Amino acid sequence: GQNIDQPTEMTATEGAIVQINCTYQTSGFNGLFWYQQHAGEAPTFLSYNVLDGLEEKGRFSSFLSRSKGYSYLLLKELQMKDSASYLCAVRDRGAAGNKLTFGGGTRVLVKP
Amino acid sequence: DAGITQSPRYKITETGRQVTLMCHQTWSHSYMFWYRQDLGHGLRLIYYSAAADITDKGEVPDGYVVSRSKTENFPLTLESATRSQTSVYFCASSGPSGGNEQFFGPGTRLTVL
Numbered sequence: 001g002q003n004i005d006q007p008t009e010m011t012a013t014e015g016a017i018v019q020i021n022c023t024y025q026t027s028g029f030n031g032l033f034w035y036q037q038h039a040g041e042a043p044t045f046l047s048y049n050v051l052d053g054l055e056e057k058g059r060f061s062s063f064l065s066r067s068k069g070y071s072y073l074l075l076k077e078l079q080m081k082d083s084a085s086y087l088c089a090v091r092d093r094g095a096a097g098n099k100l101t102f103g104g105g106t107r108v109l110v111k112p
Numbered sequence: 113d114a115g116i117t118q119s120p121r122y123k124i125t126e127t128g129r130q131v132t133l134m135c136h137q138t139w140s141h142s143y144m145f146w147y148r149q150d151l152g153h154g155l156r157l158i159y160y161s162a163a164a165d166i167t168d169k170g171e172v173p174d175g176y177v178v179s180r181s182k183t184e185n186f187p188l189t190l191e192s193a194t195r196s197q198t199s200v201y202f203c204a205s206s207g208p209s210g211g212n213e214q215f216f217g218p219g220t221r222l223t224v225l
Contacts, residue, residue, distance in 0.1 A: 102154045
């Protein structure tokens, strides 16, 4: 099985930077995904890490350390529209198909 | 339109009734998934399918039935709805590669009275 932990809620100011941490325990890691979910909407894909290091996509970056079972999502130059939940999901090597296990999500509130 | 759709978007039913939630995707993705999302539990996998006529249980399959006779459709049936099945249900699909992200449908909000 897998255990995925991320903070429940974070608050930040418009224009600032926020880092959302995700720790996981898995018997056979095979990739980590970050999704964004606005209230009342479906999750949408943000990033995918399978090797150690930083992946950058515009204002969003995601980091992975497999040895530490740790990832973070970095949101820079925060905008009001970034207020959403951010979901960390892990794929296990033993998982058939593309099964993912999701953390509970981190709700980010961006204040003016 | 291309993409992944779910119907109905909202459903209210009564305890004991059978309910079917529909999911349709136009990408010919091999994998399809059903999740439920509840406060305090995040997204939990109910069932998934690797291809037509191949389905398997996820984390919370009890009380649900799925079928996949065609690649593009993956209906989820609640055989006898219970109040604990009140939730938001998301369908998702993905390609065959491990790095392929899952694309989610808009969700169905189901209330069981």
